[in-house]
Amino acid sequence: MLKDKLGEVIESSTTGFTAECYELYSLPPFGSLVKTADPPVEIYGVVCQAGTSSIEPGRRPIARGKDEESEAEIYSANPQLWKLLRSEFRVLVIGHKQDGTVYHYLPPKPARIHAFVNLCSPEEVKQFSRSFDFLDLLMNAGPQVPVEELVSATLRQMSTAQEDQRSFLVAAGKELTALLGGEFTRLKAILTRLK
Amino acid sequence: MEERTNPLLGTVVAGSVEKGVDIRLDAHASVEDMVVGRYVTIEGKKRRFFGMITDIRLGVTDEDISMSPPDASDPFMVEVLDGTATYGALHVLPMLTIGGDVASIIEGPQPVKTVPSHFSRVSLASEQDMELVFGKEDSQRFWIGNPLDMETKLCLNLEELVKRSNGIFGKSGTGKTFLTRLLLIGMLQKSRATNLIFDMHNEYGWEGSSESAGRKVKALKQLFPEKVAVFTLDEENSRRRGVSTDFTVRIGFDEIEPEDIAFLRQTLNLTEAATEAVYQLRRRFGRDWIQKSLDLADADETRDILQSMNIHESSFQNLRRGLATIRRLPFIVSKAPVDAVKTILEYLDRGMNVVLEFGRHMDITAYMLVANMLAHRIYRRYQEKTEASMAGNVAPPKPLVITIEEAHKFLNREVASLTIFGTIAREMRKYNVTLLVIDQRPSAIDEEVMSQLGTKITCLLDNEKDIDSVLAGISGKNELKTVLARLAPKQQALIFGHAVPMPVPIRTREWGTEASYKEFARGLDVRQQAEKDIKELFD
Ligand SMILES: Nc1ncnc2c1ncn2[C@@H]1O[C@H](COP(=O)(O)OP(=O)(O)O)[C@@H](O)[C@H]1O
Ligand SMILES: [Mg+2]
Numbered sequence: 001m002l003k004d005k006l007g008e009v010i011e012s013s014t015t016g017f018t019a020e021c022y023e024l025y026s027l028p029p030f031g032s033l034v035k036t037a038d039p040p041v042e043i044y045g046v047v048c049q050a051g052t053s054s055i056e057p058g059r060r061p062i063a064r065g066k067d068e069e070s071e072a073e074i075y076s077a078n079p080q081l082w083k084l085l086r087s088e089f090r091v092l093v094i095g096h097k098q099d100g101t102v103y104h105y106l107p108p109k110p111a112r113i114h115a116f117v118n119l120c121s122p123e124e125v126k127q128f129s130r131s132f133d134f135l136d137l138l139m140n141a142g143p144q145v146p147v148e149e150l151v152s153a154t155l156r157q158m159s160t161a162q163e164d165q166r167s168f169l170v171a172a173g174k175e176l177t178a179l180l181g182g183e184f185t186r187l188k189a190i191l192t193r194l195k
Numbered sequence: 196m197e198e199r200t201n202p203l204l205g206t207v208v209a210g211s212v213e214k215g216v217d218i219r220l221d222a223h224a225s226v227e228d229m230v231v232g233r234y235v236t237i238e239g240k241k242r243r244f245f246g247m248i249t250d251i252r253l254g255v256t257d258e259d260i261s262m263s264p265p266d267a268s269d270p271f272m273v274e275v276l277d278g279t280a281t282y283g284a285l286h287v288l289p290m291l292t293i294g295g296d297v298a299s300i301i302e303g304p305q306p307v308k309t310v311p312s313h314f315s316r317v318s319l320a321s322e323q324d325m326e327l328v329f330g331k332e333d334s335q336r337f338w339i340g341n342p343l344d345m346e347t348k349l350c351l352n353l354e355e356l357v358k359r360s361n362g363i364f365g366k367s368g369t370g371k372t373f374l375t376r377l378l379l380i381g382m383l384q385k386s387r388a389t390n391l392i393f394d395m396h397n398e399y400g401w402e403g404s405s406e407s408a409g410r411k412v413k414a415l416k417q418l419f420p421e422k423v424a425v426f427t428l429d430e431e432n433s434r435r436r437g438v439s440t441d442f443t444v445r446i447g448f449d450e451i452e453p454e455d456i457a458f459l460r461q462t463l464n465l466t467e468a469a470t471e472a473v474y475q476l477r478r479r480f481g482r483d484w485i486q487k488s489l490d491l492a493d494a495d496e497t498r499d500i501l502q503s504m505n506i507h508e509s510s511f512q513n514l515r516r517g518l519a520t521i522r523r524l525p526f527i528v529s530k531a532p533v534d535a536v537k538t539i540l541e542y543l544d545r546g547m548n549v550v551l552e553f554g555r556h557m558d559i560t561a562y563m564l565v566a567n568m569l570a571h572r573i574y575r576r577y578q579e580k581t582e583a584s585m586a587g588n589v590a591p592p593k594p595l596v597i598t599i600e601e602a603h604k605f606l607n608r609e610v611a612s613l614t615i616f617g618t619i620a621r622e623m624r625k626y627n628v629t630l631l632v633i634d635q636r637p638s639a640i641d642e643e644v645m646s647q648l649g650t651k652i653t654c655l656l657d658n659e660k661d662i663d664s665v666l667a668g669i670s671g672k673n674e675l676k677t678v679l680a681r682l683a684p685k686q687q688a689l690i691f692g693h694a695v696p697m698p699v700p701i702r703t704r705e706w707g708t709e710a711s712y713k714e715f716a717r718g719l720d721v722r723q724q725a726e727k728d729i730k731e732l733f734d
Pocket of ligand 1: 365366367368369370371372373374404405406407408685686703704705706707
């Protein structure tokens with residue numbers, strides 16, 4: 001389990017947290033299901049935002065590859081870059097698990113700083129996506145996140161863990177239709193991204 | 196409650212007793228499998244409702260979908276939307292409730308007085324449900340057809356049916372004659388009534404024809420020779436068609452009464468004054484009034500006679516032309532060799548069913564004259580017999596059903612009060628006589644008469660006025676209109692009224708194949724067997 005850890009929590013709140021990757025660029029895919037633990041509670045969330053930037057907020061990287069043959073050579077010529085840059089991702093909390101039961105609503109407490117963040121295994125994804133009740137939380141992701149993109153990415157990611165991908169997506173689509181009554185254009189935007 | 200055999204269709208989402216209930220179809224139930232006129236059961240909390248699908252609708256939860264529909268070639272999108280944003284909806288008219296309260300346990304299905312609660316589950320009525328409501332084929336119930344899209348036999352209780360006058364309607368070529376033939380067979384198999392049929396087009400006695408099959412089909416006497424007699428007004432024609440007739444009807448001039456002429460006023464083009472004159476002539480000349488009137492020479496003497504009766508010359512000429520039309524009818528003789536009424540009554544008394552063929556005399560004057568005259572005199576005999584039976588210990592006459600075609604000619608607003616048929620329709624079965632009227636223009640029939648008909652069976656009608664007159668006074672009229680308008684152009688009919696617990700559209704039982712004839716012979720066996728059983732029980 002430790003081997004799979006992606007990074008650790010560096011900022012946290014009830015509805016989400018931010019994690020920093022241990023390796024530069026080793027970001028989990030947009031929309032993938034991740035978890036962190038605050039025993040006895042496991043907190044589940046989806047990756048809703050990710051990025052790489054300078055460690056020091058004030059200092060921006062400068063272009064360095066003018067005389068290099070390839071991008072890789074930039075990094076080998078400037079090994080300090082690996083230390084000056086960092087990759088971070090933002091997670092939207094959509095549920096938690098306690099005593100083996102999955103709940104599709106917010107956990108009692110936010111994640112702790114420095115808690116490890118792991119990518120969920122296909123089995124965990126399957127268990128979590130047995131119900132679509134989490135869609136409601138996803139849809140209310142807030143203004144910084146492109147909701148249609150996030151919902152479709154999450155469902156696409158989850159579908160790869162299912163035996164019957166298509167019927168999973170159809171069922172999810174039906175659930176969305178009910179949630180998005182009266183907002184056909186949004187629904188259509190999501191559905192076209194599900195294939 | 197009994198086990199459900201049919202899959203669920205959907206859920207009740209709205210409704211009222213007056214207008215019926217709306218049902219949202221489940222995603223798995225396709226609208227295209229639904230048919231107007233089919234029966235469904237609704238599982239209410241306390242009772243089970245029985246109703247008919249009267250409309251099928253496509254619904255969307257969002258108007259934008261109809262505005263910019265998704266690409267139909269995108270099966271994923273269509274599958275997602277199906278049953279969620281786009282759904283099928285049914286409109287159902289609940290008609291009966293089964294179970295739940297004491298009354299319906301004891302007396303069977305009850306008329307609806309409420310609606311099923313929200314989210315009650317709906318499924319197609321099963322064959323058992325239909326049997327529970329309409330009853331099984333038995334010694335009184337006759338299989339007339341099948342509810343649309345169902346295997347169940349729809350059976351009518353004929354003993355009940357003949358207690359009132361009934362009507363068969365539908366535009367030309369929709370199956371009225373076939374239905375009537377079936378009903379007549381049913382009556383002679385499963386009721387105590389005897390039939391007198393005024394057979395304008397020679398279709399009921401020996402054989403008729405089927406347009407679609409392009410061949411002859413058997414009629415009553417071929418199948419039930421021991422129960423049916425064919426009388427004819429045109430012996431030669433009957434013989435040429437190979438019909439074995441039992442009696443040739445002749446009408447004597449001296450039998451025609453002023454009322455018989457007055458009733459033909461429209462058809463004979465008589466003026467009011469000419470009609471008046473009829474009564475005066477009868478008074479003056481007695482029984483032979485027609486012959487004598489026609490014999491009046493064109494002389495001064497005649498003019499004096501007319502003047503003494505206050506009859507205008509032109510009225511008299513008008514009347515003479517009318518009377519001459521009647522005299523030209525080949526079955527009219529100055530004196531009938533055998534009394535037709537008496538003969539018919541003898542046959543009816545023996546329990547024989549009498550079909551009177553008109554042969555080539557298919558014109559409406561002949562039909563109206565003969566049907567009205569004979570029915571009138573026969574009815575009077577039934578009246579006497581019934582009154583006698585009420586006074587003493589004579590048995591009342593067996594119920595009689597008189598079948599007439601082109602019924603609006605006899606029962607329109609103007610003449611309904613003049614004809615015996617109007618009287619029979621209004622008096623119900625006071626004297627054990629009822630009517631079976633067949634018509635393609637029910638709107639021309641007097642409303643009062645229409646409202647007296649116990650059971651109506653109507654094939655497709657397309658004239659708005661006709662539809663209105665047939666459905667007048669029935670609850671759920673608008674819904675049933677949709678059902679009536681959707682009937683197939685042939686061999687389908689809507690039955691409603693006294694003899695059925697609720698309106699039911701049917702596909703009329705097949706008639707005309709060897710197999711169909713055999714089925715009917717079997718029906719007879721059932722009755723005979725039942726009679727035998729009863730005999731054995733009591734002997
Ligand atoms: N029950 C039936 N069985 C078989 N054929 C039928 C039946 N009802 C109607 N038809 C077909 O429809 C045609 C028209 O029916 P018919 O009873 O003569 O109509 P109508 O009397 O209303 O003018 C028939 O000739 C026959 O081919
Ligand atoms: Mg006919």
